Amino acid sequence: MANIYDNAYDLEKAIRNSDEFQGLKEAYEAVMADEAAKKMFDNFRETQINLQQKQMQGEEITEEEVQQAQQVVQLVQQHEVISKLMEKEQQLNTVINDVSRIITKPLEELYGTPEEQ
Amino acid sequence: MANIYDNAYDLEKAIRNSDEFQGLKEAYEAVMADEAAKKMFDNFRETQINLQQKQMQGEEITEEEVQQAQQVVQLVQQHEVISKLMEKEQQLNTVINDVSRIITKPLEELYGTPEEQ
Ligand SMILES: [Ca+2]
Ligand SMILES: [Ca+2]
Numbered sequence: 001m002a003n004i005y006d007n008a009y010d011l012e013k014a015i016r017n018s019d020e021f022q023g024l025k026e027a028y029e030a031v032m033a034d035e036a037a038k039k040m041f042d043n044f045r046e047t048q049i050n051l052q053q054k055q056m057q058g059e060e061i062t063e064e065e066v067q068q069a070q071q072v073v074q075l076v077q078q079h080e081v082i083s084k085l086m087e088k089e090q091q092l093n094t095v096i097n098d099v100s101r102i103i104t105k106p107l108e109e110l111y112g113t114p115e116e117q
Numbered sequence: 118m119a120n121i122y123d124n125a126y127d128l129e130k131a132i133r134n135s136d137e138f139q140g141l142k143e144a145y146e147a148v149m150a151d152e153a154a155k156k157m158f159d160n161f162r163e164t165q166i167n168l169q170q171k172q173m174q175g176e177e178i179t180e181e182e183v184q185q186a187q188q189v190v191q192l193v194q195q196h197e198v199i200s201k202l203m204e205k206e207q208q209l210n211t212v213i214n215d216v217s218r219i220i221t222k223p224l225e226e227l228y229g230t231p232e233e234q
Contacts, residue, residue, distance in 0.1 A: 004212060007131045008219040011124040016223040018121055028227055058175015095121060096221070102125040103216065106133040107209075110145055 011099070020092045027085040037081045044076045128216070137209045144202040154198045161193045 015021055031037045047069050054061055076082045132138055148154045164186050171178055193199045 003131045004128070004135055004216065005219070007124065007128040008216045011121070011128050012220045012222055014120045014124045015220060021223055025227055056173065058173075092224075096224075099121065099125045099220065100217075102122070103129045103132060104213070105129055106138055107213075110142055 015095070015099075018095070020088070020095050024085070024088040024092050027081075027088040030081050031085050034081055037079060040076060040079060041082050041085070044072050044082070047072045132212070132216075135212070137205070137212050141202070141205040141209050144198075144205040147198050148202050151198055154196060157193060157196060158199050158202070161189050161199070164189045 031041050051061060051065065051069055054065075076086065148158050168178060168182065168186055171182075193203065
């Protein structure tokens, strides 16, 4: 029992010390240190969250909203400091998803994947 | 980098060997070995998943469906072997949620919780 938590804290430390997390941290701090980039990034995040919430609540998303969201995405993709941050987020996400798949394997084996049932 | 994966596999092993997972496994196998219990449990799971999907898709859930779901819940709660399984699932869920909170702490510190922003 204690063993699980010990291992979880070791893993947390390994994530924290990883190149992926350190790279993300630097990229995030670079965006936060640049007022215009920070504003653009906040706007991007807000747009994404709003659209996700609408989708989850089954609300209709207008064509105008889709176009606005696409414009915001294009803006951040063209912004070097922000696109660097998004790339670093993607890299750490991949690692976190791998980790999540590894540690939920016992459960997946027990209950079986949908395909195996 | 390798370090993260090493630690993740150690954590997976600790989860697999834990009393919580072993208890869940025994409770699950007890349900699967009892044909009537297995049928009732499958029915319960199916009902839950259907309602969740409707909710996520913003579909209306009728009063009849709510009542049916409540009946299914009552049935499984009264069934000793199934309620044991649900209790064990709850216990392992608590551990997995704790683990998830521990390993995402670096990210939470970086981005801040919604309350802190
Ligand atoms: Ca560095
Ligand atoms: Ca045992």
